[in-house]
Amino acid sequence: MDRAPRPHRSPRSLLLRKSWIGVATALVAAGAASLTAMATNASAADINVAKNAGFESGLTGWTCTGGTGSVVTSPVHGGSSALKGAASSSDNAQCSQTVAVQPNSTYTMSGWVQGNYVYLGASGTGTTDVSTWTPGATGWTQLSTSFKTGASTKSVTIYTHGWYGQGAYYADDITVSGPDGGGGTDPTPTPTASTSNPSTPTPTPTPTPTPSSTVTPPAGSVPKHAVTGYWQNFNNGATVQKISDVPSAYDIIAVSFADATTTPGAVSFTLDSAGLNGYTVAQFKADIAAKQAAGKSVVISIGGQNGTISVSDSASATNFANSVYSLMQTYGFNGVDIDLENGLNSTYMSQALKSLASKAGSGFVLTMAPQTIDMQSTSGEYFKTALAVKDILTVVNMQYYNSGSMLGCDGKVYSQGSVDFLTALACIQLEGGLAPSQVGIGVPASTSGAGSGYVSPSVVNAALDCLAKGTSCGSFKPSKTYPGLRGAMTWSTNWDASSGNAWSNAVGPHVHALP
Template sequence: MASPRRALGAVTACATTLGLGLAGLVAFTGGASAASTNLVVNPGFETGSLSNWSCDAGTATVVGSPVHSGSHALAATPTSSVDAQCTQTISVQPNSSYSLSAWVQGPYVYLGTSGDGTSDVSTWSSSSSWNQLSTSFTTGASTTSVTVYLHGWYGQATYYADDVTLTGAAGPSPSASASASASPSASASPTASATPTQSATPTPTPTPTATSTGGTGGTGKHKVTGYWQDFDNGATDQKISDVNSAYDIIAVSFATADPNNTGGITFSLDPTLQSKLGGYTDAQFKADIAAKHAAGKKVVLSVGGQNGTITVASSTAATNFANSAYSLMQQYGFDGVDIDLENGLNSTYMAQALHSLASKAGSGFVLTMAPQTIDMLTASSDYLATALQVKDVLTIVNTQYYNSGSMNGCDGGVYSEGTVDFITSMACTAIQAGLSPSQVGIGVPASSSAAGSGYVQPSVVENALNCLAKGTNCGTFKPSTTWPGIGGVMTWSTAWDASNGNQFANNEGAFVHAMP
């Protein structure tokens, strides 16, 4: 995210809607083997109740019609803030293969798993008649339970599900207890920054259940992120302690590629900046990070930038990335990492690396991303594909809504950067593709000097937030539903903001933190 970013020119790539653009990404596999025992308890809701299932409060019930078989089925109705998710945690065996299926009916019904220990899986459909969703997975070496989930999509009509089947080896102590999973829908609880559901391929899964490794980041429902520059480029030089208190997440920019370790990263303070700051030492830097922690802030290490050349394209490279990133987290006290690779990334191996890092870091891990707008146009775009695969450990994606020219929004319309329509229609694309609203943030420059193009007045950002969260102050594009849990805002950079009188921190910080 080095400033200024390179201009991309006008891009009018043909974006697609959720129903059309993502359908080709979903694999529908055969049903479960009839010879195997179904591990799901109350799979057809024939108890006449939601026993053994845990659902978003007030969204689910058991009905007598329509049903696929038997006398009952699940009916669940999403709202604008929750996707009506129902889960059940099931005992399984490590290193074992399983098949999952369910009969579903309705708009945007999702079936998947979290906690597989390998790559969580998911699939979806949108149909007015009963159809079977099927997928399969293999558990990890230490996996003893898996959470199965069903959910719909924000603001859509009621969906129905019946005859849920999970076949494979039962766990050593089969348990029929109801799932005690974390709040399923990150948008319903903005502090739940992650929503686990990714298959290894970029399938559109809006919200599975948050895992124990998912970090929240920030200090409230909506987050303000700023990038701290580890170099001097004409903006106000800052120590970490100088960063305005309005910033909830501070992204230290940048870690670079370790030339001696494929996929590995390294970081050290820039000597020129250290000198300009009067001899800013490692010890002071670490102490400043600790002080931000004491103030309730999060500090992450941003990887890459405009000129970053980190390549993670193999399992070995993924391991090296995770190990080196974790070492730097321990050395400096970083809470996690920010992925800002603007020269492409391999979604499969980057997702592997980030899951490994999250596992090492444990509870409190913060993962942010700052993709260019062009990298978030469809679920198959490299960044959006990666974000979808790591949404179980993802805090927020702050897309750079600048240096972009014109782009297609989620409705297929072409919108110019620097407008409310551009921001809202692109944020809509990310949410429709499967990110939770709380994982979607608005990235803008702190001043006209901070980027080649795309600087907007605070009122434009605030109107966009109101449009996304409340359906007010929209431009010509108005989303079909609202997302009160929208993640927040980001700026490049805190140094350019300081040079501009802290306009972003003072205006956007106050506005975002006042949002309900």
């Protein structure tokens, strides 16, 4: 995808380049002492290393960003006090505490929360930092997760926060259960009659927390059939938009683009506030959160026509994963889009994406937008990458434009701009190992969106029907139907807006009505 004004397209390069280590714990048997007894004693030694965990002593021991934290007497989960975090459009009201821990140890963390998009997490663990969240809780809801400390880790920062523009949240009875790191413990608060169980006249004991998947910002639920649109973080003559301006027809919004840094493999993102008529970072974050609250996913796109991010060894793969995860945490992105049009290395890009997915957790959204040449054969590096990460891949929206004629899955040559070009090339991916739910049709939103290959929305809809239902086909007709086909993508929401949203108004409802 291009950042330059249209019509103009520089030639694309066709070059295709591109443990957790277990720590053994020595158990020294003494006399006839049994391993069972040792395990029992270890368990009995676990304490809650969090201090003032029920906020009965105000905010003692806790630090809240921007003075956003306060203690209230209602609602409370246990005792007589709870934390209130006043999240705003520019501050997620994070309240944190540093706790003393032992190295090479496991800690289980839990807390009771109310509100929209409330998070509980731990950072500085020395291994994998964790967080868990709830999209919305009108009554008290328990969050829980667990983490392991590194070989030299003696302190960890625990935190809770809300989300930008989602209003106040409440938290109470935080526990971080594990070996005493030298800081001791406060008495565990005994919950009084809980507002989540008003019919009980007697104290409700806190359930034993269970570990849950670690996740980062709220995951929009990608529907069975989805529409993806690229949003431009620059002004190239198309309509300038805020994220809030993107029509509801789009289920996945790809923010374009993150850029390479001087660190191999690492990327960064800077909002072009000046080019976007003064759009602020706070507004941008709040708009992302609002889209997610509406069930949409927002991902950060890596590359574009001019992007030259190289992930070619283990070190750069690590840098890529860490930098993208940092952007997800900073802006609230649900995942990443890979739009590298200057080649990639399947071995190390796959390594980077798997590492990123493990950090992000179950809500991770992974999309790709390869060129047509990149998906002509399963031996190509892009296709190999897609297959290698198939277990975490959401959708591949190949760019069916700016390519000239290409081979279809039947070995015949098809010219771009026709329904046959879309269906015969999609067939290569569908028969090459990707699930139908991982295949989407990528097209320009208008004649200004690409140098060549524009097709009318009616042609896109015909291709979708041909693949999903076996109707409206051209001369090429697949040997079978793919009713699980994911949907369609366009470059870009901005060019779509310049044409009165004609593309999304026509293709969006058609995608969502597929079987």
